[in-house]
Amino acid sequence: MVDKGKKNAMKGCIKATKGCWIVHRTTKHGGIFTKYRFPSERERQNNKCRERNRRAITKKIFAGLKEHGNYQLRKTADKTDLLKCLCNEAGWNVDDDGTIRGKKISSKFKFDLNDRPSEDDYCLCDKW
Template sequence: GEEEAMAVAVAAGRRGCIRSTRGPWTVRRQARGGAVKTSLRHPTPRERENNRQRERRRRQVATRIYAGLRANAGYALPKHADQNDVLRALCAEAGYLVDDEGNVTRCHEVSTAFFRRRHRR
């Protein structure tokens, strides 16, 4: 069960935001006077595994959503899409251009397909 999953994950090498170290986590909170208070958090192995599983499920759901947008809605998303790619595609469909810095400008030519699909009677 859990031991096999841990062994497979260690053998595969963890990627992304899942921590592979066992040290304490640094937690920063705002104290009463507005100062930042730093403390150490020591999660249990079970809590760590729950966090890993939760993050894995979150990524799987996002992957399914992006795959559905590619297949059913016709969005041209990259293979490893994120929320910014989806927002960029939505802006393009609504007639806006998004540059690399995230600035949004109106296109001269508005895509009416967006409005036709969303506002059918």
């Protein structure tokens, strides 16, 4: 059962309250300037609609990748698992704690820059 005392909290940047927005700006001298914004009701509705659309698009992308991406995922895989697979495919290693590292180049692709072909091997145009 849901407690009656708890409010329904919105996810992400959709705010449930109607108060002012606190904006922190950094001045050119390094100080922090705090300003209070009072957005109109229309601006709030536009932000909610934009955030809802963004979430719907993200959900569709992840569903399509999960279905057609041929990733080795668990049946109950979430967005984080799918992002790990995408990062792995793009050339990044993601550790269990969330640390992201670039993949190391395997030794079979390494070559020595001093290993240049001789002039005889390089140009074949005079031999024809």
